[in-house]
Amino acid sequence: LLLCLFAGALSIPDPRLREALIQLEASMQTGGEMVLTDAEQRLDARLCKLKQEEMVRADFPPAMHFFKARDLIRTSPMFSLLQKMPKGGALHVHDFSIVDTEWLVKNVSYRPHCYMCFTDNQSVRFTFLSRWPKRLPHCSPWTLLENLRAQTINVTDLDNSIMGNLTLFTQQDPETVYPSQDAVWDRFEQTFLALWGLVTYAPVFRDYYYRGLTQFYMDNVMYLELRALLPGIYELDGSTHDTAWTLKTYQEITRQFTADHPDFFGARVIFTVHRGVNISVMTAAVEEAMKLQRDFPDIMAGFDLVGREDRGRPLWYFRDALSLPVERGVTLPFFFHAGETDLEGTEVDQNLLDALLLNTSRIGHGFALLRHPVAKDISRKREVAVEVCPISNQVLKLVNDLRNHPAAALMSESHPVVISADDPAMFGASGLSYDFYEAFVGFGGLRSHIGSLKQLAINSIRYSSLTRKQQEKALALWQRRWDKFVSENAF
Amino acid sequence: LLLCLFAGALSIPDPRLREALIQLEASMQTGGEMVLTDAEQRLDARLCKLKQEEMVRADFPPAMHFFKARDLIRTSPMFSLLQKMPKGGALHVHDFSIVDTEWLVKNVSYRPHCYMCFTDNQSVRFTFLSRWPKRLPHCSPWTLLENLRAQTINVTDLDNSIMGNLTLFTQQDPETVYPSQDAVWDRFEQTFLALWGLVTYAPVFRDYYYRGLTQFYMDNVMYLELRALLPGIYELDGSTHDTAWTLKTYQEITRQFTADHPDFFGARVIFTVHRGVNISVMTAAVEEAMKLQRDFPDIMAGFDLVGREDRGRPLWYFRDALSLPVERGVTLPFFFHAGETDLEGTEVDQNLLDALLLNTSRIGHGFALLRHPVAKDISRKREVAVEVCPISNQVLKLVNDLRNHPAAALMSESHPVVISADDPAMFGASGLSYDFYEAFVGFGGLRSHIGSLKQLAINSIRYSSLTRKQQEKALALWQRRWDKFVSENAF
Ligand SMILES: [Zn+2]
Numbered sequence A, B: 001l002l003l004c005l006f007a008g009a010l011s012i013p014d015p016r017l018r019e020a021l022i023q024l025e026a027s028m029q030t031g032g033e034m035v036l037t038d039a040e041q042r043l044d045a046r047l048c049k050l051k052q053e054e055m056v057r058a059d060f061p062p063a064m065h066f067f068k069a070r071d072l073i074r075t076s077p078m079f080s081l082l083q084k085m086p087k088g089g090a091l092h093v094h095d096f097s098i099v100d101t102e103w104l105v106k107n108v109s110y111r112p113h114c115y116m117c118f119t120d121n122q123s124v125r126f127t128f129l130s131r132w133p134k135r136l137p138h139c140s141p142w143t144l145l146e147n148l149r150a151q152t153i154n155v156t157d158l159d160n161s162i163m164g165n166l167t168l169f170t171q172q173d174p175e176t177v178y179p180s181q182d183a184v185w186d187r188f189e190q191t192f193l194a195l196w197g198l199v200t201y202a203p204v205f206r207d208y209y210y211r212g213l214t215q216f217y218m219d220n221v222m223y224l225e226l227r228a229l230l231p232g233i234y235e236l237d238g239s240t241h242d243t244a245w246t247l248k249t250y251q252e253i254t255r256q257f258t259a260d261h262p263d264f265f266g267a268r269v270i271f272t273v274h275r276g277v278n279i280s281v282m283t284a285a286v287e288e289a290m291k292l293q294r295d296f297p298d299i300m301a302g303f304d305l306v307g308r309e310d311r312g313r314p315l316w317y318f319r320d321a322l323s324l325p326v327e328r329g330v331t332l333p334f335f336f337h338a339g340e341t342d343l344e345g346t347e348v349d350q351n352l353l354d355a356l357l358l359n360t361s362r363i364g365h366g367f368a369l370l371r372h373p374v375a376k377d378i379s380r381k382r383e384v385a386v387e388v389c390p391i392s393n394q395v396l397k398l399v400n401d402l403r404n405h406p407a408a409a410l411m412s413e414s415h416p417v418v419i420s421a422d423d424p425a426m427f428g429a430s431g432l433s434y435d436f437y438e439a440f441v442g443f444g445g446l447r448s449h450i451g452s453l454k455q456l457a458i459n460s461i462r463y464s465s466l467t468r469k470q471q472e473k474a475l476a477l478w479q480r481r482w483d484k485f486v487s488e489n490a491f
């Protein structure tokens, strides 16, 4: 409409037209049309001031690598406000990166029967076993950590070196330690293998998940959708449980946690399989997923593939397996990672469109979406939300300065997005607040405001896998917490 | 249309629909609908193979800083093809950065009466004068370069150190030398001051411009729109000419060059003023511009402001001065730099919208355009082309990996764009081919093809300041050269 006014011939710019166009653009952004209460407006004034303070700093955190920016962020008044803010749900987080690494070392690795060995490529492996474990290929013989610590003079050093193996986070210069995407992804996979033996031990598995929920809860996240590999969890005698057991355990602990914390809404699980598998393994996984979806409809949210897109097989390679549910008339929602790539125009770069063709419910990352106008249009029209994980994209070297993150463009036109954390413990983060900081201060720019934050929180419930009815309930719970947050922090 | 087909309920993905959507997306990109001749298709196959070879390199040049990537690019077969390609016009280049620095040192600084001094902040200044020049503040006393060279043992070292002062390019690690936007812009301005005394000396000025045209001509660029400050050019006796003289000299040398090279189409000048000036200086400059536009309609293309946007005054600050031409019913086309910034939501970030409100004919850089959906829409609908200068944006630290350049998104949906070089000599580049390489291999991705290149060349004529009639003539000339290029290189 305003654009029509603007279609005329050469004229002196009209300040009212200018103001109207500025307002139009502002209203188009995520949360741009949100009507704010008086208290929200007061809180917004405070947020705006804090944001300006962040932007005039010599070291502007969103322009820096997160490993260097973390302490600056954590100690900023903006961050403490964002931490207190009820952020709704975390819709893109992976099972074994939700608890801080320190706990894995200081608590888990101190438990009895914990063995460790050193791999040829300078990583470590762990296992718990009632007897001495059999030696692994490409590994040193196992040592009981208890014995190793007893023989070690500086146990703190030992623990720190173990900790360094369980996260990508480092105090050294991240550009030197991880010079390329290949380098950082290789370390990512080694780190994952390192913590595997710790977190898949049944007693730890339960505690780990409970503690993960606690960390998100403490960060004022009220709901989780966990991408989970549902591996065979093992006991001290070496026996392992089946997939259903793992899922059931997630369900039990979620129930227990929700009972302990009535203002936490719950969690659901997206069953994930590595995209490196072959077609028959994928087919079996989809079959299993359909079964789980039928048997555990409350906790099971759907299905996804994980692992580095650039190196794995594209979705289209698995199209037959992934078409099984529709063929059989069985419900199995998809939540595909897609477009977490720089390789424009390659087979992998088709994942975005293929995810949509396969009726994905959301898109994990969607970093390449701006380069795919057709996929972008479908995602917008069908409200297939993009799960934006800024810190993950930066650490895994898709983008350097987070002001250039494609979500800046997506949010400027209210594309359906949610903010998530992917693998917070791996990146030295925790909960959602660090990613909210990057989104709000980094690619939100000065224009984004409390309405944007509110919209992002609401999106995280609206685009969740919850039923409409559950969403209403969750929104009501969130609104109560939000009102409390606003009234306590607006002055 | 296809999207309607796709609106249905859950279904197995149809490979034909998929293919159609892929084709739709491919056709939406810059040049995506170009109909190719047989010869063009053969050349395209070759280009495609070359591009794939570039993409599998361990060091992918567009992901690297240009200073590190330059030699890789220059020695690539892709680059030699792009060099031979008739690229049309260069619509965004600045007056004193079009000739390689080596010539300034090896030729210009060896001319008689050339004085040099050293500034307090480790830069240099030059002047030509028939008598000994007066000492400058914050500078060492002047030395005649001829004398200095006679006293110097290693003249090569001296010349190299002078050369280092006349360009940003460095063999050292660019991230270390230029750690921030402030650092690189400060050096940019110092470098500019250093070469000022050389290039504004009348005999050099003429040679410099002729040589600049030669460099673009050798790079198969047939037309130039030069943003020029039109400074007072000085003679050996210290006297200076007025602005009209400078513009007239541009006109004379352009005519001479075109006479010497009949397949070169010509050049026009966009008069530029530094955005750091105050309102009365700006008003006087606009008055002067209107006069020049009236007196030299052939060579004068229009008006623009230069200098770092983040530190200068926003366009809106000068709205009264910039409205003068429309108020008086006088034609003065604008070619505003706008959106060369990361400071989303600030006053400076309004330049994009304001440039459009002021009826700009093109947008210089428009790096922030994706974050401004209203401005983007107006630019698209009114065909206000964006002058994309990839290497400039990388060196001046707006973007690191050029695959993330916003023009990737703009080109994926045929937004009106042209590729240009901004200040090639400053960045160690020359002509347009390096920037075409970054655009085609970097943000074009595998999908962009010879149609994209052809469209970019055609855009550079269509979006030029030439009249329709001149454009037709230029296009005909370009087409002959293009056909020759295709037939010589398709096999
Ligand atoms: Zn993920």
Ligand SMILES: [Zn+2]
Residues within 6 Å of the ligand: B092, B094, B337, B364, B422
């Ligand atoms: Zn420029």
